[in-house]
Amino acid sequence: MNDLEIDMNLERDRPWHRLIARRPHFAWTAMEGLCFEGVPLASIAATQGTPTWVYGATTLRQRLNLLQTMFADAEIQPAIRYAVKANDHLAILSLLRIGGAGADVTSAGEYARAAAAGIEAAAMVYSGVGKRSDEIATAIEAGIGQFNVESGEELAMISALASARNRTVPIALRVNPDIAAGGHDKISTGRAGDKFGIAFDQAAGLYRYAENLPGIRPVGFSTHIGSQIFSIAPFEAAYGRIVALIDALNAEGTPVTGLDLGGGFGIPYDDGIGFPLPAYAAMVRRVIGDRTLDLTIEPGRWLVAPAGLLLARVTLTKASDAAHFSVLDAGMNDLLRPALYGATHGIVPVDAVAATAPALPSEVVGPVCESSDRFGTYDLPRLAPGALVAILDAGAYGANMSNTFNGRPLAAQVLIDQERSHLIRMRQSVSDLWRGEIVPIR
Structure with missing residues (x-):
């Protein structure tokens, strides 16, 4: 094992470890966290922001x-x-x-x-x-x-x-x-x-x-x-x-x-x-x-589907008597499948330290003003605001079905090829939301 890779043999009970174990193009490293095809997802978030679609050639x-x-x-x-x-x-x-x-x-x-x-x-x-x-x-x-x-x-x-x-x-x-x-x-x-x-x-x-x-x-x-x-x-x-x-x-x-x-x-x-x-x-x-x-x-x-993921960030956490909520900056406008079909996608932490923390139930939801804007109940580490997560297997029916509901611009898209990341679609700007609209003169 590479000396930078985390030895998670003692942590196999974590659901996110089991998910990654079945996806050979992913690995956590101690310094850079979760990597996809050799590229740290944190570095993509740092340069492109979130939410961002990431594909592996x-x-x-x-x-x-x-x-x-x-x-x-x-x-x-x-x-x-x-x-x-x-x-x-x-x-x-x-x-x-x-x-x-x-x-x-x-x-x-x-x-x-x-x-x-x-x-x-x-x-x-x-x-x-x-x-x-x-x-x-x-x-x-x-x-x-x-x-x-x-x-x-x-x-x-x-x-x-x-x-x-x-x-x-x-x-x-x-x-x-x-x-x-x-x-x-x-x-x-x-x-x-x-x-x-x-x-x-x-x-x-x-x-x-x-x-x-x-x-x-x-x-x-x-x-x-x-x-x-x-x-x-x-x-x-x-x-x-x-x-x-x-x-x-x-x-x-x-x-x-x-x-x-x-x-x-x-x-x-x-x-x-x-x-x-x-x-x-x-x-x-x-x-x-x-x-x-x-x-x-x-x-x-x-x-x-397995060649893509949606990279998102926790904007805030919210606790109530009924549940602990992790609110992401990605929602049903980005990934519609959970709201449309009741579909579930594996969600994993990007940070290496978070990946070794205990698993606790969390309601993962988006920012859209709809009750159906939820990804589901997941066992995850307690993620602080700013933490990154990867929503797995989102290469199919993800970006294609995304929309700008609630005035949320379309996310950027990145392709990883030979351990280099390439921006393949720029993030939509807010002003792009009304580009092409015509207001008739009264």
């Missing part, structure tokens, strides 16, 4: 490489189309592009961001239940790799827009397999009553119909049953239903060549065990068997 690269390796070990090679909605920063998109990933986009804005990061349209899948005609037209003209079609009505729109441009575009029908999965009701997407996809019993007929539409080249089916899934069983059930559909169509002479497997792999926000990726890859290999299918996969959270 090495963590991101390694997760992408692990994903590719697990599939290669199972002797399958799905095209990776990163779900841009998880984190759309150009720096993140560029790193993933260099690593061999394309993009799964759901809007004109996401398409434009992915293109600005150098991802070719042919390496993009266009998903989403509410594609506008102008968005579809832009993607057609750019040469989009695939539309994931959500309805017969959308299929007719794409056909009309493509044939008017003398184009033929590849489409996959998104099938709703009526499989319940996902860590929360609001992130389950494959049940019969969800807004996404085409009902399973309608998929074969619509696929046959698509074969005869002008401007359309049907290539297969796609599915996405939810997010934060840890069991491979619901995936296997969904894929099994769709593969049987593919077999039936191929047997009658209707060619189906592709299967988009979607995403939804869970990540542990605590010190638990992660998604069984090798078992998942082996399951896909088993379900596909000897069929020749072009596979696609759309990971988002699994890739980027």
Whole structure:
């Protein structure tokens, strides 16, 4: 062990130590406190202030490489189309592009961001239940790799827009397999009553119909049953239903060549065990068997969530008969997931001395004037005003969902690469909050 690293062998009962032990890119040092990819978080707070989003390029690269390796070990090679909605920063998109990933986009804005990061349209899948005609037209003209079609009505729109441009575009029908999965009701997407996809019993007929539409080249089916899934069983059930559909169509002479497997792999926000990726890859290999299918996969959270954190500072502490409160300068305007889903993120102290202190219950809350602005009840050391904390696994659906509610500017963003930190988005100024607003003259 490096002589600057803290020997915490006697402190393993602390919940924050267990969190860090499962995240190898973090370490406390006696002099500099908690470091992420070799960079002290306190130094980032000193130069950029708080709250600040911090991302790790090495963590991101390694997760992408692990994903590719697990599939290669199972002797399958799905095209990776990163779900841009998880984190759309150009720096993140560029790193993933260099690593061999394309993009799964759901809007004109996401398409434009992915293109600005150098991802070719042919390496993009266009998903989403509410594609506008102008968005579809832009993607057609750019040469989009695939539309994931959500309805017969959308299929007719794409056909009309493509044939008017003398184009033929590849489409996959998104099938709703009526499989319940996902860590929360609001992130389950494959049940019969969800807004996404085409009902399973309608998929074969619509696929046959698509074969005869002008401007359309049907290539297969796609599915996405939810997010934060840890069991491979619901995936296997969904894929099994769709593969049987593919077999039936191929047997009658209707060619189906592709299967988009979607995403939804869970990540542990605590010190638990992660998604069984090798078992998942082996399951896909088993379900596909000897069929020749072009596979696609759309990971988002699994890739980027562990590669990011939200660095925040305690502004004050407040004690009552009911609870001890630690009030942060980051709130639901920065990280919405706890208020939106009841989600929890691991929270750890940055200071090395604080990391050895006893654990005591604390209500961690933000500064926003809403009762739902709370991160949860945590066992933490007693943190004095000014103390820094890291909110872990915030690389997905963090900065993307942040807003300026209560007049709070958007936080800065920093990328660590090869033990150097780079400012990748400046902190929004207060005057930026009303930039672009127009007051009519009376």
